[in-house]
Amino acid sequence: MSTVEFIDFHAFYGQKAVLHNINVEFGPKSITAIIGPSGCGKTTLLRSINRTAEMERGFNSHGDIRVLGGSIKEVRNLSVLRRQVGMVYQTPVALPLSIMENVLFGPRYYGVKNRSDLDAIMEKCLRQVALWDEVKDRLKRPAAQLSGGQKQRLAIARALAVEPRVLLLDEPCSSLDPASTGLIEDLLTQLAEGLCIIIVTHNLFQARRISHETAFILDGRLIEKAPTQKLFESPDSPKTRGFVSGLFG
Known part of the structure; x- marks a missing residue:
C-alpha cells in the first residue's frame, strides 16, 4: 500500500490553478525527489499533503490526498495529521528556545510529561541527526x-521527535554549505529505512544522489515519475529530457 496517494488532485490560489489533475503515489521506506522549474507547483504539492497549504489566503483544492490509507479531508484534528506528516522548510528554523526544548516541543505538545521519557526522546533524536556529540x-x-547546518538538523530532529510516518522537506539544503549538505543527505538516506520521505529540490545532482524515485512537474502538471536512474538517463517524456539535460528551467 502506498503511504501517500494523490487522486485527481487540483489546487488553486483564487482563480489561478497551480496543480492540475495530480495522480501519484509515494511508497514507504523510500526517498522521492520532486523536481521542476521555479513556480511549477512543487511546494504547493508538498504542503497540500499536511494541509499547511490551506493556511495561504485563497487556497482551495479538488480531488483527494490519502495518507496511510485515509483521506486527509476527513481529518478533523489537523495536529493528528501533522504528527504523522512532518515538515522541514527551506530556511533552517530554530524556535526561540533552548536546543533541548526545540526537540521536545512536539512531545510536550502531545502530552509527554515523564522526565526520563523526554530525556530519552531528546537524546535519540539528536543522535539520529548526528547532532548529539556536537x-x-x-x-x-x-x-x-547553532550554525545553519546545525539548525537544519535540529529542525529534522524536532520533526522526528513525534515519530512521523512521512517526512516532507522543501529545499532543505539550499542555504547550506557542501559539508552540511552532505550530512543532511546521509541522514535522509538513513531515515528512509523507516520513513516515506518526499523532498523538493532544485539540485538535480542531489536528486540523483539520494532519491529512489524522481517526479518531474511542469506548469502544475505531473509529467513523469520513475526510478531516479531511469528518469535521468532514459525519460519517457521529451519535456523531462529537456529539463534534466538543462535545455530549459
Whole structure:
C-alpha cells in the first residue's frame, strides 16, 4: 500500500490553478525527489499533503490526498495529521528556545510529561541527526546560537521527535554549505529505512544522489515519475529530457 496517494488532485490560489489533475503515489521506506522549474507547483504539492497549504489566503483544492490509507479531508484534528506528516522548510528554523526544548516541543505538545521519557526522546533524536556529540554539553543554550547546518538538523530532529510516518522537506539544503549538505543527505538516506520521505529540490545532482524515485512537474502538471536512474538517463517524456539535460528551467 502506498503511504501517500494523490487522486485527481487540483489546487488553486483564487482563480489561478497551480496543480492540475495530480495522480501519484509515494511508497514507504523510500526517498522521492520532486523536481521542476521555479513556480511549477512543487511546494504547493508538498504542503497540500499536511494541509499547511490551506493556511495561504485563497487556497482551495479538488480531488483527494490519502495518507496511510485515509483521506486527509476527513481529518478533523489537523495536529493528528501533522504528527504523522512532518515538515522541514527551506530556511533552517530554530524556535526561540533552548536546543533541548526545540526537540521536545512536539512531545510536550502531545502530552509527554515523564522526565526520563523526554530525556530519552531528546537524546535519540539528536543522535539520529548526528547532532548529539556536537551539542550534548550545551543543551540548555539558545538554539539560535547553532550554525545553519546545525539548525537544519535540529529542525529534522524536532520533526522526528513525534515519530512521523512521512517526512516532507522543501529545499532543505539550499542555504547550506557542501559539508552540511552532505550530512543532511546521509541522514535522509538513513531515515528512509523507516520513513516515506518526499523532498523538493532544485539540485538535480542531489536528486540523483539520494532519491529512489524522481517526479518531474511542469506548469502544475505531473509529467513523469520513475526510478531516479531511469528518469535521468532514459525519460519517457521529451519535456523531462529537456529539463534534466538543462535545455530549459
